Amino acid sequence: MPELVFFSGTMDCGKSTLALQIEHNRSARGLQGVIFTRDDRAGAGKLSSRLGLVTEAVEAGPDMDLFGYVVAEIERGCKVDYLIVDEAQFLSSEQIDQLARVVDDLGMDVYAFGITTDFRTKLFPGSQRLIELADRIEALQVEAMCWCGARATHNARTLGGEMVVEGEQVVVGDVNRPAAEVGYEVLCRRHHRRRMTSSSAAFAH
Ligand SMILES: [Zn+2]
Numbered sequence: 001m002p003e004l005v006f007f008s009g010t011m012d013c014g015k016s017t018l019a020l021q022i023e024h025n026r027s028a029r030g031l032q033g034v035i036f037t038r039d040d041r042a043g044a045g046k047l048s049s050r051l052g053l054v055t056e057a058v059e060a061g062p063d064m065d066l067f068g069y070v071v072a073e074i075e076r077g078c079k080v081d082y083l084i085v086d087e088a089q090f091l092s093s094e095q096i097d098q099l100a101r102v103v104d105d106l107g108m109d110v111y112a113f114g115i116t117t118d119f120r121t122k123l124f125p126g127s128q129r130l131i132e133l134a135d136r137i138e139a140l141q142v143e144a145m146c147w148c149g150a151r152a153t154h155n156a157r158t159l160g161g162e163m164v165v166e167g168e169q170v171v172v173g174d175v176n177r178p179a180a181e182v183g184y185e186v187l188c189r190r191h192h193r194r195r196m197t198s199s200s201a202a203f204a205h
Contacts, residue, residue: 004103006088006130007113009140010186011155015113016040016049018140019086022111023047023055031081034070036060038090039172047086060091067098070106081108088114089124090170096129103135118169119157119184121192144186147198152186159183161199163192 009015019035026033035047035057042048047057060066066083073080083102085091091099099110112134116127123131131137144152156163157171159182171182185197196204 001135002103002107002109003135004100004110004130004133005112006127006134006137007111007140008116008127008130008137010144010152011115011184012050012144012152012186013140014049015115015140016047016086017051017053019047019084019111019113020049020053020055023084026082032079033082033084034058034073034080035084035086036066037086039087039170041172047084057086060085060095062092064095065098066091066095067101067105070102070108074106080106083108083110085110085112086114088112088130089116089118089127090114091126093125093129096126096133100133115155117155119155119167120165120169121154122169124169146186146188146191147201148188148191150188150190153189154187154192156185156187156192156195156197157182158185158197158199161197163195163197163200165195 037047037057038060040046040048042054044059045057046054048054070080102108103110112130114127117123146152
């Protein structure tokens with residue numbers, strides 16, 4: 001049976017790396033997929049992982065009908081066996097419904113990868129809809145770590161290294177540049193609640 005699978009985790013837990021691995025394994029078996037992404041760190045139309053791998057992808061813009069896109073691909077003679085969707089938290093709930101329809105009406109597996117909650121610990125709309133609709137949810141096992149060594153379960157947004165709790169839900173920044181103006185850092189819940197990032201912890205000592 002085809003499935004809608006949601007691979008969830010914090011930032012920096014290896015989601016995009018796994019997405020690329022799944023893509024590699026299937027294409028090595030002669031299968032062809034469509035890769036969707038939104039706001040990847042490498043730019044529009046790219047799926048990149050922190051380990052340095054990059055592949056071409058289709059940028060799933062806010063108004064794009066993902067079901068319609070796949071149907072059009074098939075109609076113009078392309079072979080589509082499965083979908084990979086990275087940064088799925090940024091999709092609208094309607095777009096997640098379209099992915100479920102791809103599974104049910106077109107009989108394809110859809111592998112969606114995303115962050116569950118934002119920097120305020122609230123569910124992203126795309127992730128909420130995936131939790132509601134997915135056949136299966138996989139919490140990624142490559143666990144990111146807080147600066148204290150505990151398992152990182154929450155995403156913090158930082159401004160010059162200090163954690164912020166207000167602002168737009170989506171601001172593209174990078175976990176590797178926490179000192180940049182807007183950055184992100186993964187923390188355990190305890191340190192997320194105390195707003196203690198690695199740089200504020202270092203300062204406190
Ligand atoms: Zn911690």
